[in-house]
Amino acid sequence: MPGFELFGAEEKKEVQDVLDNGVLMRYGFDGNRNGHHKALELERDLAARMQTEYAQVVSSGTAALTVALASAGIGSGDEVIMPTFTFVASFEAILSVGATPILCDIDDTLTLDPKAVKAAITTKTKAVMPVHMCGSMADLKALKAICNEHNLVLLEDACQAIGGTYDGKPLGSYGDLGCFSFDYVKTVTCGEGGGLITNSKIYAENADKYQDHGHDHIGNDRGAETHPFLGYNYRLSELNAAVGIAQLRKLDQTLTIQEKNYTVLRNALSSIPQISFRRVPETGVESYAFLSIFLPNEDLARKGHKALGEHGVDACFYWFDNNWHYYKKWDHLLEPKSLNRLSQEQKTGLQKNNQSFDSSDAWMGKTISCLIKVGWSEIEVKERASKMIEALQSIL
Numbered sequence: 001m002p003g004f005e006l007f008g009a010e011e012k013k014e015v016q017d018v019l020d021n022g023v024l025m026r027y028g029f030d031g032n033r034n035g036h037h038k039a040l041e042l043e044r045d046l047a048a049r050m051q052t053e054y055a056q057v058v059s060s061g062t063a064a065l066t067v068a069l070a071s072a073g074i075g076s077g078d079e080v081i082m083p084t085f086t087f088v089a090s091f092e093a094i095l096s097v098g099a100t101p102i103l104c105d106i107d108d109t110l111t112l113d114p115k116a117v118k119a120a121i122t123t124k125t126k127a128v129m130p131v132h133m134c135g136s137m138a139d140l141k142a143l144k145a146i147c148n149e150h151n152l153v154l155l156e157d158a159c160q161a162i163g164g165t166y167d168g169k170p171l172g173s174y175g176d177l178g179c180f181s182f183d184y185v186k187t188v189t190c191g192e193g194g195g196l197i198t199n200s201k202i203y204a205e206n207a208d209k210y211q212d213h214g215h216d217h218i219g220n221d222r223g224a225e226t227h228p229f230l231g232y233n234y235r236l237s238e239l240n241a242a243v244g245i246a247q248l249r250k251l252d253q254t255l256t257i258q259e260k261n262y263t264v265l266r267n268a269l270s271s272i273p274q275i276s277f278r279r280v281p282e283t284g285v286e287s288y289a290f291l292s293i294f295l296p297n298e299d300l301a302r303k304g305h306k307a308l309g310e311h312g313v314d315a316c317f318y319w320f321d322n323n324w325h326y327y328k329k330w331d332h333l334l335e336p337k338s339l340n341r342l343s344q345e346q347k348t349g350l351q352k353n354n355q356s357f358d359s360s361d362a363w364m365g366k367t368i369s370c371l372i373k374v375g376w377s378e379i380e381v382k383e384r385a386s387k388m389i390e391a392l393q394s395i396l
């Protein structure tokens, strides 16, 4: 998955353009920037690649989720349904706009279970946020039908699955809004950064203003601009955007290599009858950022994960015990512990999350995910495949 594996002259050239003119900010200073508008260029490239009308780049994936929620008018008193398996950024973004994250079970797609989403809807629900974890996607058709029926916003977190598709559409473009992270370990990286995509003119215009203190971006005197509503600063710097431009151009090459490496490993593991694979919803195409497998049970998954490490197979994750990606270790959310006081509505709403999620536990307990790197040579992938088989057969 990491785009930094493909760092090269292309990134340097884009950054050098910015350093040569010294304008590190995306707005203003038009006389000095020698025609370079890197953030704007990245937005145009992102919208074109993702086949959406609009794109907004911001300072992180978490910021993209935050700006997306605010742009859709989600805030105090609203509930947003999110999965038990994701990165903490999901609930951080929801809390930061004043809304309440409501945890919901996942299924064998390792993403939101549509049946569980249906059951979690209340009169306060305003949005459903599927997270396309580890390179594959949620059952978006079912989720969209639920959202349409209940008039909810469908916000796709595609931070870990950039380049995957569903029903022929790039992940992130199927829902009302989609978000990407360009942090250092993502498929497309610019150090720190993120982007949101949408076909809604209203959401796009809201996002444009909200991520820059509410500036209306009309005219060419920044100080004279008006502020139609409150905003914050989630801007992306020109330096980061420059790296992102070069990285995004490499996305299709990255996806091709990921698919090739993934396929070698998957074909090899298919020879072990006790191992099965995460379900990819019909019409979905993975980004192949990870290969996720199911062992027969939790005990064997723990042993399998340990054996992989002992056989020198790095970058495999047993998420069930992970501090950052699974609800069981989110005590700071569940208690909750917050430096700034949460609203009473948030505190009351968050109590709903203090329950066990049996279906999630059943699936995550037996899941191991292995990162697919782009820098491996053909020989390294083959060696890795045999080591994985050896490791897993040793515990089965």
Ligand SMILES: *Cc1c(COP(=O)(O)O)cnc(C)c1O
Pocket (backbone or CB within 6 Å): 060, 061, 062, 063, 086, 087, 089, 090, 131, 133, 157, 159, 160, 181, 182, 183, 193, 194
């Ligand atoms: C990385 C990630 C984010 C947050 O992105 P940052 O750029 O690190 O803020 C959000 N959701 C998921 C699923 C992620 O993996």
